[in-house]
Amino acid sequence: MKKILVSLLAAVMVFGATACSPSGQQTSGGKTVIKVFSNLPDRTTGQGLVEQKIFDQYMAENQDIDIQVEALDDEAYKIKMKAYASGTNLPDLISVWGQPSFLDGYIDAGLIAELDPNDYDGYGFVEGSLAGFSKNGKLYGLPRNTDMIAFYYNQKLFGDNNWSVPATYDELLALAPKIAAAGISPVAMDGNDKWPISIFITDLLVKIAGTSYQAETLKAISSGDFSHPMYAEAARLLQDAFDAGLFQPGFEQQDYGTAQNLFINGQAAMFYMGSWEMSMANNQEIQPEVRDNIRAFTMPVVSGGAGVATDIAAWNGGGHSVVAKSPVKDKAVALLNYIYKPENWTKIAWENNVCMSAQDFSQYKTGSETPVQLQLIDIFSQATSISGTTINDLGSSDFKTKFEDLSQQISIKSITPEDAISALAN
Amino acid sequence: MTDKMKTRFPLGRGIILAVLLLFSVIQLFPLVWLIDFSLASNTEFFTSKLLIMPKEIQWGNYPRAFIDGHFLLYLKNSLLVNTLAVVVVLVLSICSAYAVTRMRWKFSQAAKSVILLGMMIPIHATLIPNYMIYDFLGVRDTLWSLLLPYVAFSLPQGLFLAASYMESVSKEIEEAAIIDGCGTFRLLGSIITPMMKSSLITVMIMTYLNNWNEFMMASTYLSTSKWKTLPFSILEFTGQYRANVAVQFAVMTLTAAPAIIIYIILSKHITKGVAMGAVKG
Numbered sequence: 253m254k255k256i257l258v259s260l261l262a263a264v265m266v267f268g269a270t271a272c273s274p275s276g277q278q279t280s281g282g283k284t285v286i287k288v289f290s291n292l293p294d295r296t297t298g299q300g301l302v303e304q305k306i307f308d309q310y311m312a313e314n315q316d317i318d319i320q321v322e323a324l325d326d327e328a329y330k331i332k333m334k335a336y337a338s339g340t341n342l343p344d345l346i347s348v349w350g351q352p353s354f355l356d357g358y359i360d361a362g363l364i365a366e367l368d369p370n371d372y373d374g375y376g377f378v379e380g381s382l383a384g385f386s387k388n389g390k391l392y393g394l395p396r397n398t399d400m401i402a403f404y405y406n407q408k409l410f411g412d413n414n415w416s417v418p419a420t421y422d423e424l425l426a427l428a429p430k431i432a433a434a435g436i437s438p439v440a441m442d443g444n445d446k447w448p449i450s451i452f453i454t455d456l457l458v459k460i461a462g463t464s465y466q467a468e469t470l471k472a473i474s475s476g477d478f479s480h481p482m483y484a485e486a487a488r489l490l491q492d493a494f495d496a497g498l499f500q501p502g503f504e505q506q507d508y509g510t511a512q513n514l515f516i517n518g519q520a521a522m523f524y525m526g527s528w529e530m531s532m533a534n535n536q537e538i539q540p541e542v543r544d545n546i547r548a549f550t551m552p553v554v555s556g557g558a559g560v561a562t563d564i565a566a567w568n569g570g571g572h573s574v575v576a577k578s579p580v581k582d583k584a585v586a587l588l589n590y591i592y593k594p595e596n597w598t599k600i601a602w603e604n605n606v607c608m609s610a611q612d613f614s615q616y617k618t619g620s621e622t623p624v625q626l627q628l629i630d631i632f633s634q635a636t637s638i639s640g641t642t643i644n645d646l647g648s649s650d651f652k653t654k655f656e657d658l659s660q661q662i663s664i665k666s667i668t669p670e671d672a673i674s675a676l677a678n
Numbered sequence: 679m680t681d682k683m684k685t686r687f688p689l690g691r692g693i694i695l696a697v698l699l700l701f702s703v704i705q706l707f708p709l710v711w712l713i714d715f716s717l718a719s720n721t722e723f724f725t726s727k728l729l730i731m732p733k734e735i736q737w738g739n740y741p742r743a744f745i746d747g748h749f750l751l752y753l754k755n756s757l758l759v760n761t762l763a764v765v766v767v768l769v770l771s772i773c774s775a776y777a778v779t780r781m782r783w784k785f786s787q788a789a790k791s792v793i794l795l796g797m798m799i800p801i802h803a804t805l806i807p808n809y810m811i812y813d814f815l816g817v818r819d820t821l822w823s824l825l826l827p828y829v830a831f832s833l834p835q836g837l838f839l840a841a842s843y844m845e846s847v848s849k850e851i852e853e854a855a856i857i858d859g860c861g862t863f864r865l866l867g868s869i870i871t872p873m874m875k876s877s878l879i880t881v882m883i884m885t886y887l888n889n890w891n892e893f894m895m896a897s898t899y900l901s902t903s904k905w906k907t908l909p910f911s912i913l914e915f916t917g918q919y920r921a922n923v924a925v926q927f928a929v930m931t932l933t934a935a936p937a938i939i940i941y942i943i944l945s946k947h948i949t950k951g952v953a954m955g956a957v958k959g
Contacts, residue, residue: 287901293913294922296746320902325916328897335806335898339813343901509923516721537721 283318286584289336289343291570293323298531299396299570299607302600306591317583330354337363344578345587348393350384350571351645353652358573359387365574365581367391367588376594376612381568384641393573394592395610397528397601400566400632401451401550403439404515404523404532404624408545415521419561421459421489421554425496431521437500440511440520444504446656448524449490449663450644455551455565456486462558463637466646473647478673487662487669489554494665504664516542527566527632528607533622546624550631564631566638568610569645608632712934716740716927736924743928747911748903753936756907759821760889763828767885768878770829771836776866778837779844780852790841796834801827805898812899823899824907828892832885839884843877844870879947883940890937908933 279285288307292300300323307319322343324332329347336342337358348355348364358364369382369391378398385393410417413434418424431438442448457465461482472478493499500506500514515523516538523529532538533546550564572591574584591597598609599616605625621629632638644655658675661667667675711729716739718732743749777783778790808827812818817826847870855869871878893909900906911929915922 293916295914297922322901323913324897325913328894328913331805331894332898335809338806338810339818341813341818513721535721537719539721 280318280320283316284580284583285318285320286345286580286587287343288319288321289329289333289346290321290323291326291329291347293325295321295323298528299601302597302604302606303591305600306596309596310587310590317587319587333358337361342575342577344575344580344584346573346575348385348571348573349645350393350395350568351641353645353647353649355385355392355573356387356648359392363576364392365576365578365585367393367574367585371589372592375592376598378568378610378612380638380640381610384568385571385573393571394588395568395571396597397568397570397607398566398610398632399569399607400527400564400628400638401455401524402527402548402628402631403550404525404529404546404548406515406518406521406542406545407547408541409518409521417549418552420552421456424552425492425498428493428496428498432497436518437514437520439498439500439522439524440514441499441503441524442506442508442511443499443660443663444507444510446660447642447644449659450656451526451565451642452524452551452663453486453490453659454639454642454644456489456554457482457643458563458565458639459551459554459559460485460489460557462560462563464558466640469643469646473651476677478676483673483676484669487672490659490663491665491669494663499663504660518542527628530622530625530628531605533624534605546622548624548627548631560636562634562636564635564638565642566632566635567641567645571610709934709938712927712931716924716931718924720922720924722924739925739928740932742925743911743915743932747914747925747929748906749908749911749929749932751903752906752908752911755905756890757936759824759828759905759907760886762821762825763832763889764882764885766825766829767832767836768882770833771840771881772866772871772874772878774833774837775840775844776862776870779841790837793837794834796830797838801831801894805895808895809898818899819901819905821905824896824905827895827899828885828889832881832888835884836881839877839881840874843874847873876947879944883944883947886940887937891933 290300290303292298292303294300295304304321307321311317311319333346342363348358355364372382372394377395381395381398382391385391385395405417409415413430415427415430418427428438441452454465457469461468461480465482468480468482472480472483500511500520503511506514511520512523512525512529512532514520516532518539518541530548533543535543550561553559553561572588574581574588578584592611594611594613594615598611598613601607601609602613602616603618605622608628644652644659647655654676658667658672662669662672714729717735717737718730719734719736722730722732774789774793778786804827809818812823812826817823851869851873852865855865860869891909892907896907896909897913903910908929911933912926915925915929
């Protein structure tokens with residue numbers, strides 16, 4: 253028995269030892285390895301597909317490079333990124349969010365490489381889109397896309413029922429009971445993930461405060477003083493939406509997919525989500541009577557608010573950065589610059605109807621854009637101001653958690669605006 | 679229930695059968711639901727109905743799950759890591775249970791308490807410190823980086839069950855064996871372990887099932903696909919904001935199948951083992 257036990261343990265150890273591979277290796281088959289850590293795990297659709305296409309193209313053009321991708325979803329990505337930051341073996345090129353809540357900690361720790369803004373002179377980045385990726389005047393990353401938030405609606409459903417697109421917030425709330433009377437939910441909202449509610453609040457803040465939203469909010473977050481009346485006002489307006497029954501019943505427990513499918517299956521007249529969902533109009537799995545009638549409008553104006561209809565909530569969220577201590581830093585920067593050449597990311601993303609890039613994409617219009625795609629471009633190109641980073645992502649990661657929790661509580665009236673504001677200040 | 683009783687109380691038997699049937703249906707429903715939705719399209723997914731009849735049965739979800747989800751590679755890794763973890767946990771549980779229940783040494787109870795304390799430590803709290811240790815040891819992204827934490831987190835439970843059963847094994851048998859010239863390892867292997875079969879099978883199954891679906895540690899400690907386990911298959915269908923839920927359900931059905939088969943084969947022993955643990959623990 254002793255022999256069996258010893259041999260078994262030995263077998264386990266030997267097997268384990270052979271399973272070990274040398275770490276920190278940077279070459280594979282004579283090629284230089286660039287390790288990419290991405291938050292786009294699905295490499296066959298959407299932005300993950302675009303990223304992978306560009307990597308494949310780069311490897312075909314540069315036979316001496318091997319790009320190895322490790323991809324995790326957002327939550328796991330953020331945990332692993334912390335682990336990477338505390339170890340010695342970081343990847344070379346990483347996905348980042350151009351928001352202080354994510355990026356600041358890594359920049360302060362000296363983990364992110366500084367980029368030369370002159371490299372990007374001809375790249376056509378939309379004005380202000382690099383702000384979230386910069387700190388103290390230095391550039392640390394490049395934005396992948398421009399996101400804006402919208403109400404997607406079913407035009408046919410609106411027409412058949414004589415509902416009109418609301419021009420004011422009051423009209424939006426007045427529309428809710430009419431839609432509910434038809435037996436469907438007015439707006440499908442992903443309340444479970446909380447961030448869409450925080451974006452809704454940002455949307456309201458933009459309409460209340462206009463262009464001063466971001467400057468005021470940055471001040472409020474750094475001082476912990478949220479006494480500016482716009483915060484209480486936005487909270488009250490959100491609670492008015494709850495009173496009017498704007499969102500589907502139990503929205504706070506329903507996630508992204510559930511909310512989206514309410515809209516897709518005709519059980520909700522509108523869907524509050526980001527511009528990346530414009531691809532719904534091309535999704536062959538969606539029934540044609542919904543797919544062909546998807547249109548969009550942005551948050552209507554708020555009475556007495558400083559924001560006009562063309563002040564919109566839009567931001568540049570995800571992007572890429574290079575790790576400062578990467579042994580192949582120059583090659584990683586070269587790859588980063590390649591990704592963002594307008595004929596790569598911008599063109600491929602637009603042609604695949606994946607997202608609006610953060611660069612000028614007007615030259616890549618194909619002529620076969622869907623109506624909703626054209627509508628969103630119009631809204632964006634006619635915008636007199638864009639909000640920049642949404643309020644939940646303007647502070648630290650603790651602030652993000654606290655704000656998102658509170659916004660969900662406000663939306664279901666389990667906390668008063670005043671209590672929420674004092675909780676935020678603490 | 680004797681044969682006489684069966685014939686005397688057909689109504690009672692009927693009620694028992696009906697109740698058991700009801701429980702079986704409730705127990706099995708999630709599985710039926712899983713399989714049902716794994717054959718639907720992604721847009722049919724969210725409906726107010728309990729079960730759906732897909733407009734067109736999407737058999738294609740399974741090949742996608744199989745190929746794009748790298749199912750075979752991840753299945754092989756899952757089977758390997760889990761089997762090794764089970765073997766190590768069983769060996770360590772038996773040895774440590776013997777050491778703390780039978781051997782007389784000063785710190786035996788303290789050692790048992792320290793190992794059992796492991797049950798209290800949340801996995802999240804260990805992620806980054808363990809990552810740093812593995813990084814230092816150079817075992818990150820290797821089989822060891824999964825095997826070590828899986829064994830460590832399963833051992834307290836294994837020791838608890840094995841020790842509580844071992845305490846009830848009569849010492850006379852061991853003494854008789856020792857008088858006949860049996861050594862410690864032979865005593866453990868040939869006398870005690872066979873007597874503990876049921877509780878060890880419980881340890882085995884619990885270790886297997888706990889680690890089968892584990893993702894948080896695997897996603898933190900592994901980087902390349904060489905040792906990735908089955909839960910990563912589900913991830914392959916997660917977009918930035920939404921997921922291809924129908925294919926994920928197909929992956930889940932495929933992932934659940936081996937665990938269910940193992941459970942069905944060993945279910946008799948699990949029930950017995952858990953009952954014993956409950957009485958003797």
